[in-house]
Amino acid sequence: MKPVIDADACIGCGVCESVVPDVFQMQDDGKAHVIKEAGVDETQVQSAADQCPTQAIKLE
Numbered sequence: 001m002k003p004v005i006d007a008d009a010c011i012g013c014g015v016c017e018s019v020v021p022d023v024f025q026m027q028d029d030g031k032a033h034v035i036k037e038a039g040v041d042e043t044q045v046q047s048a049a050d051q052c053p054t055q056a057i058k059l060e
């Protein structure tokens, strides 16, 4: 299981970074990026995915 962000769907709200800062990071393009793919806390990542306003976060 690894988190993936649909960059086209991300509106850069920053919610995912605030929920799981070790996995999601806002970068210079104004969008969130996945900075950790392995060994993530799936419950926290799912929570971030649930709170993403555009459903841009998927767990693959």
Ligand code: SF4
Pocket (backbone or CB within 6 Å): 005, 009, 010, 011, 012, 013, 014, 015, 016, 017, 024, 031, 032, 051, 052, 053, 054, 055, 056, 057
């Ligand atoms: S919560 Fe969703 S829309 Fe907001 S920065 Fe993260 S991926 Fe982008």
